Amino acid sequence: MDADGRNGNKRFHQRLAPLDRANNNVCYHWRAGRCNRHPCPFLHSELPPHQQQQQSVAPDGGAIPKRNNVWRNPGAASGPPSKWGKGRGGGAVGRPPGRASDRICHYFLAGNCTYGENCRFLHSWFISDSFSLLTPLQGHQKAVSGIALPSGSDKLYSGSMDESVRAWDCQTGQCVGVINMGGEVGCMISEGPWLFIGVRNAVKAWNTQTATELSLDGPSGQVYSLVVGNELLFAGTQNGRILAWKFSAVGNCFEPAAFFDGHQLSVVSLVVGALRLYSSSMDNTIRVWDLATFQCIQTLTDHTSVVMSVLCWDQFLLSCSLDKTIKVWVTTESGNLEVTYTHTEEHGVLALCGMHDAQAKPILLCSCNDNSVRFYDLPSFSERGKIFSKEEVRAIQIGPGGLFFTGDATGELKVWKWLTNEVANS
Structure with missing residues (x-):
């Protein structure tokens, strides 16, 4: 373990890290296909489906706690909040969470994406x-x-x-x-x-x-x-x-x-x-x-x-x-x-x-x-x-x-x- 800090040998640390990497949070930048951190403190793999439903991912790779505060008309009958937008994690609305292909291509928005139909990101407004x-x-x-x-x-x-x-x-x-x-x-x-x-x-x-x-x-x-x-x-x-x-x-x-x-x-x-x-x-x-x-x-x-x-x-x-x-x-x-x-x-x-x-x-x-x-x-x-x-x-x-x-x-x-x-x- 000492070798990781003093001799620059980080491979041993990288093998152990996924066991407790930032509480098993998936790397936001890895999902976007642009993580350049070695080692990265977050997972470079998707969580099992039952864990994905319990977690959203913040831009810095950390987890966003679920927010239950909903403003309502005072005195109105209580009921379940709207289901729109629920359970979609960190991905695009209406698409599976966390896939790089679900992210908008900023070069497309600027009008200068050279990949065309082969671009891994969405070309959509x-x-x-x-x-x-x-x-x-x-x-x-x-x-x-x-x-x-x-x-x-x-x-x-x-x-x-x-x-x-x-x-x-x-x-x-x-x-x-x-x-x-x-x-x-x-x-x-x-x-x-x-x-x-x-x-x-x-x-x-x-x-x-x-x-x-x-x-x-x-x-x-x-x-x-x-x-x-x-x-x-x-x-x-x-x-x-x-x-x-x-x-x-x-x-x-x-x-x-x-x-x-x-x-x-x-x-x-x-x-x-x-x-x-x-x-x-x-x-x-x-x-x-x-x-x-x-x-x-x-x-x-x-x-x-x-x-x-x-x-x-x-x-x-x-x-x-x-x-x-x-x-x-x-x-x-x-x-x-x-x-x-x-x-x-x-x-x-x-x-x-x-x-x-x-x-x-x-x-x-x-x-x-x-x-x-x-x-x-x-x-x-x-x-x-x-x-x-x-x-x-x-x-x-x-x-x-x-x-x-x-x-x-x-x-x-x-x-x-x-x-x-x-x-x-x-």
Whole structure:
């Protein structure tokens, strides 16, 4: 045994090590086909099936303890958590765990894999048996910052930091129009037939049915977030102020209604729930505004970095941050919001979107800054699938009939669809 340390003879040590190698954990890097540690403290062989079911493998080769904490609607009837994502170990969703061929080829994602069909890693933009990629839509030269489908329109609209808005024919997938906005599009939403576009120092409003074009002045700096609620249009701006307009049918225009001061830095996300406006900011906080009085009634400071997105789901508020967490908030008896569950990611989280799958199950989509979008069943946070991209996905939008859309920082827009009959796991 001494010879292992003093004379460099490691073969004896390597023969004995598998008997107690890091509690019989399988090497993550060996599974990926790239372990270069000699000796490696972890196993270079698969565990028996009954042990595989009991263990997941962390990126450093160690075991991940099972997590049983599930956030639920307080007072709801208890029942088993969602079964999606369970028992799949460290492998890809819907595929056997731990195989090198179940891992996405990063050279494929970058567009320069030279192995082609002979590559041992997956050449795919997603891993799931629940949805499929319909088509990519290419044309933008910079990041897609907003996606919208106005009511009654047969066009899909996308806004980009390349200073343009593109219109796509929903039947053919062809770009049928390009509008030069004269500046970067910071965000874009639709409400009824109206399309609202946040640019620098203004919000552009366009009625897709009447072709009415309006410019709403008042913002200072780039408009990063927009939302419609309680018959008002809200805009979050670069200087931390939130502005509100009310539509006047008499003058066919939007009139200033209120403004909200409180955030110290840019307001990057807005959502309306009941009579509350929730705003998240680069100042690491979420503010809760009473829409009856236009006053801030609570400031949430639990996040430690930029709060990138907020989402209302039933009586819950969900928030995500560059601090690598997704927090679930619930209103207490005192009327204040408190964190009831925190989900941790390995990377910063950029955007949240909620929707239902083909079986009407609630699904949370979260975009991370490792260029992926992760899908989770709610309330269990069991993983349902992943989408991969060349660069980070900054815009996610739900469409009709099980459609949803993602836009990434390269300018590519992708159209996805939930499968009515899911493919059986191999």
